[in-house]
């Protein structure tokens with residue numbers, strides 16, 4: 001597995017692959033890998049001849065009071081894990097490589113970025129779409145792989161690719177969960193023992209939502225309240241948002257109809273976790 005620190009190096013690597021007639025898959029990440037990341041890499045390896053994993057903690061998508069400084073990092077462990085599932089290259093640029101002095105270009109998707117994490121993390125998606133657009137231009141993948149845990153991110157990236165005719169396929173893979181249902185996230189390491197024990201309430205509240213829908217409930221405010229009350233009654237859990245919206249437009253609904261997503265963000269102390277479940281009626 002090749003480790004590339006510069007845009008020149010990774011371009012040379014992917015150009016060689018393309019000249020040899022190979023397809024290129026990109027797994028964009030911020031590192032500190034868990035099974036969810038490895039699942040994306042394995043799937044990329046099944047679908048593409050060559051897999052590039054980008055590993056870059058993008059400062060542009062963190063707000064001034066967010067966890068950029070503390071974001072967990074372990075480059076050597078990440079490289080070993082990527083290698084173990086057959087990644088062909090890791091692209092790990094520094095900030096000067098991605099945003100050199102004088103950098104002033106940004107990519108913004110409007111509309112769906114104003115909801116959910118977009119409203120509680122202003123500027124977040126502008127940072128995500130800017131770095132992802134740059135990664136797409138640098139690596140020029142045939143397919144790029146994202147996780148459903150960041151459902152809104154995957155929808156925003158898909159919209160950007162469609163709107164800007166970027167000509168690659170976005171593959172979104174299901175959430176990978178711990179045995180007790182907690183969605184895997186690099187941020188789970190921030191949780192103390194007690195928080196870790198209570199955090200699966202996110203998944204349990206979404207399962208209760210899914211079961212209520214299966215039993216015929218269609219009233220969105222009632223379903224939303226059900227999720228919120230279950231989480232709020234858990235010690236240490238503070239709801240940032242709970243929303244049930246249409247997919248893919250993320251419109252507010254009174255009555256469940258068609259494909260919908262229940263999405264939530266919850267704080268346990270300083271740690272903010274997200275989760276979601278899609279239902280179709």
Ligand code: PAF
Pocket residue numbers: 028029030031056058061128131132150153
């Ligand atoms: O999901 C992430 O890890 C990041 O938002 C991404 C897509 C790698 C962009 O920095």
